[in-house]
Amino acid sequence: MFIPFNSLVAQLSKLKLPISRTKELHAFIIKTHLSQDPFYATRIIRFYALNNDIISAHNLFDKTPHRSIYLWNSLIRAYARAHKFRNAFSLFNDMLHSEVMPDNFTYACLVKASSENFDLHSLRVLHGGVVLSGLRLDFICSSQLVSAYSRLGCITDASKVFSGIAEPDLVLWNSMLSGYGGLGELEKGIKLFSKMQIMGVRPDEYSMVGLIMTIDDSSVLKTGEAIHGFCLKLGVESNDHVTSLLVSMYSRCKCIDSAFSVFGSLVEPDLVTWSALISGISLCGDSVKALDFFREMNMKGGKADASLIATVLTACSQLANVQPGIEIHGYAFRHGYHSEVMVSSALLDMYSKCGFLEFGYQVYETMVFKNIVSYNSIISSLGLHGLASHAFQIFEKALEEGHKPDEATFSALLCACCHAGLVNDGREYFRKMKDHFGILANTEHYIYMVKLLGMEGQLREVYELVQSLQEPIDSGIWGALLSCCDAHQNYELADIVACRLFGNKLENSSYRIMLSNMYASDGRWDLVNKLRVDSGITKLKLPGKSWITSKKTFL
């Protein structure tokens, strides 16, 4: 044999074998009947799979009479990785009828595939198979089951599998932790984290990633900082995943200084980290700075994607000046992103918020693909500019084209009604939303309804609407209700609302200011004074009168 066969096979174990080489080797192996040997066939199959040539891999599989577990698993895995789930599962069925039985790796691979395919049914069937084949306690199977159930939102099933394992290994702990992380289960995550340490398992960077994900807003910033401290203690804070996630954690919490300082430790931040930082800055209201960082990213050779462009456009829409928005429009155009739905919706939103509804409308008209998000943008733009009937027309058009309206669609419609003072249309949309489209009203919808009904002075109807809501009632709704009372000088209703608020300890400074203004208008200085003392209000504005600031005047 003058072909250095061993060296060819050895090359197979290096990942970068060109496909032509693999074919050559395949031909050789067929010629020498080595494909009969499951060992060599498996190697070739794996390398076809690496080169995205599953057809050849499957051909070879068909020609290999003696099929080892390695051979089956390699091909199943190749299909699963290529997201050809039907092929993977049909092979699995063939396997069940063959002389080789699936092992823990077969199940692990298919369990993962079923979660990637959002196929809870198959996942449950496979789980059954795992239990039946006695692999229930296998770490590899069960860690995949835990991850798969969590990914599909079935956290109870995930934790059942997890708690069935007496002494989980690090990967299992981490699977469970990221399961909690993905669903924002902070308390459970923290509890598990301390439990694993009590059991003597040292957390690693994966554990920290799972925990960091649970920190989703500024109310839990303290915990987030403690987790950050723990990363330092473990020495995993310089892991890129960890650093990047810390940046987005601090951005979500609007704790932009910390986001900066963590970001600064990255040598080469990737696109998503830049995006997290930029959207954090924009979330904090500093659009100018957000744009500066976007420019800096570009200067450093970073290239934005559709999602970042949409984020930056949202920042532009908060500016009083349309110029930067136009620049980003140009950028989107040059990079070929202007016709992506996400970008064009953001563009139309930006133009209309910057006061150039016509430009926004042009973007809308030239959009090739429209989805419900784009329709929502144009409906809300028209509504904000007082063009309610045009907004209604577009809504009908979206329906005719078969788009399914969502919560945001009705927010936009109700907003349009508010701006145009169309109380009856608002009532009608509010009714249709539930009866026709089965969409439950959210806080925003109720706020619009309160404003709308309040406009007409239907205070009784407004109050009944709010009464019908389940506790806890959002503060925005109370605020809208109080404004109605104020506008119509209905102090009686304001009293009822105030009782509800104070009785439930829901009062905050903006309610207090609103209430004390109302009480002052009503001449109830005792109450004004009480509120003032409680909350340090020093100014009052009476309708038609000047500011009253001294304590004496109150009395």
Place this chain on the structure above:
DNA sequence: ATAGGGTTAG
């Protein structure tokens, strides 16, 4: 002799 289980963000 073969491989094969857990991250990620806007």
